[in-house]
Amino acid sequence: MKKVDPLLVGIVIAAVLAFLVPARGGFADGFAVAVKLAIALLFFLYGARLSTQEAIKGLTNWRLHAMILAFTFVIYPVVGLLARPTTAIISEDLYQGLLFMTLVPSTVQSSVALTGVARGNVSGAVVAASLSSLVGVVATPLLVMWLMGAGDGVHVDASVFGDIGLQLLLPFVFGQLAHNFVPRVGELAQSKATKIVDRGSIWMVVYSAFSKGVVSGVWSNVSLWEILFLVVFACALVGAMLWLTNALPAALGFPREDRIAVQMCGTQKSLATGLPMATVIFGGASLGVMIIPLMIYHMSQLIICSAYVSRVSQHDAQ
Template identity: 40%
Template sequence: MKLLRIFDPFTLTLIATVLLASFLPARGVFVDYFSWLTTAAIALLFFMHGAKLSRDALVAGGSHWRLHLWVMCSTFILFPALGVLFAWWAPVNVSPEIYSGFLYLCILPATVQSAIAFTSLAGGNVAAAVCSASASSLLGIFLSPLLVSLLMHTGGGASQDGLRQVGAIMLQLLLPFVLGHLSRPWTANWVARHRKWIGKTDQTSILLVVYTAFSEAVNNGIWSQVGIGALGFIVLASIVLLAIVLAVNTLVARRAGFSKADEITIVFCGSKKSLANGIPMANILFPVQAVGMMVLPLMIFHQIQLMVCAMLAQRYRRRQLESGAIQATQEG
């Protein structure tokens, strides 16, 4: 019973999704099907977020410069600094490519959809999360290759790929959000009446992202590229790295006097790393034979951050529901 209290139904569903992807990953035509389904779910998620948020809430979220500044510092300063120290320390005798992979994941921008979905699920400042996560992803398209060149001494560029990713972000995330916001005169009342049902879109999008991402990792041979010992080291190091960043973000948010809703946004937007951006960039920045090992820490860290943040979001949500704060932070 104590174990069931720790692992709430949503977390257990996440675990089941990971196991399903491990034993029955999407292959063949199903890869395209789940990719399309995930894209549609995320687009619907952002449409609903746009419909839920008032103009005043968006203005407040976009003008919250102190919050955005720290999220950028966490993503592009704190993470890379930890990656450099970890690669320099090299506490365990494993392949140097694994340490390079950790440094690479620390350089990447934040995820967009999962950061915002977890922020919404936990009762955080969704408007600020949309601004911070989207800005991180857009800036990362240009900053991450620069940081790779500076910290990993690797040549290459990602200008064309970067332009494609900018277009994808605009089309998949910002456009549905804007359309949803513009639809408020017709949809605001319906959204308010069905808020509980709409909340399920957050969880559904997360489950689809987990299954699709982990299926891709399994199809790329994640379980055959390294031995059990090295794999265990990557898992442990990923947990420690995530724990440090979560702790620092929480401490900074509280010491700087941010509200609980803003603290949630900082925690979830400042602790994520993007698999969607990381793998395409790796294909351009690194030799073909090195890409698999280079993105292995990223693939594992990506799954761990989803699992840990799911539990953390549920914990925040319970506390927010007890205080009645969730509705106040997400309504306009």
């Protein structure tokens, strides 16, 4: 029996703490600064982990990367727009959160790990997932401005690019520089100890965002039926995308290893990247409600994709 993912356990604990002991006043202000520093450190480590030479070499598999980017930033946003009628069941804020979930980049760690378990193209997945995060720094706020800017209560202007560049892209660039010019930084960034930063930054963002929601009272507007609907929607979407990310590449003649990479990178949405981006782009009291669809989808994708790759690996072993 598999152990429960510590990331998911931490998310639940952070959310419960926010309900019981939400951040208020001066502590909330100080904690907000700590969140920004943790996010910057996270993206510095992302930059330090990836070899520049490996990234350049991996970029030559342009069909793989184009397919993953198309699923991440074209097909998913279309699904988000088509889900507009769900406002008959869920609130406008939750729908905006669902739409935002479809706009964020792919994961890095989980998609690569799952690709490896299923014996797919691991090196291609590393570059593709990292490329998705880089493209997302620009593509996600652009899509938010285009698709969500006209939504009720969602107002995004061009200054978001400066904020994201300062908090996300600049630390990543410094990480790349450190990887190439500072001895052993790359090894340190790839060590197991850095998982504390990965998970810790997510837990901090969850606690901060949920605290804002608790203090402002927005949780009183979220019903159990809405949560159940989002769980069903997320599971159905993951399942449908797992099928489509295999069927389309297969029709285009992709080898099996690349199809696995497309499946694992093309169906994933990054909580680690999405939450910091939501914090920078939106902020405010509504953030706590708007990140619920992303959190639910993240949990669903991990559970379903883990079960899927386990079945695939067992089938290959026979």
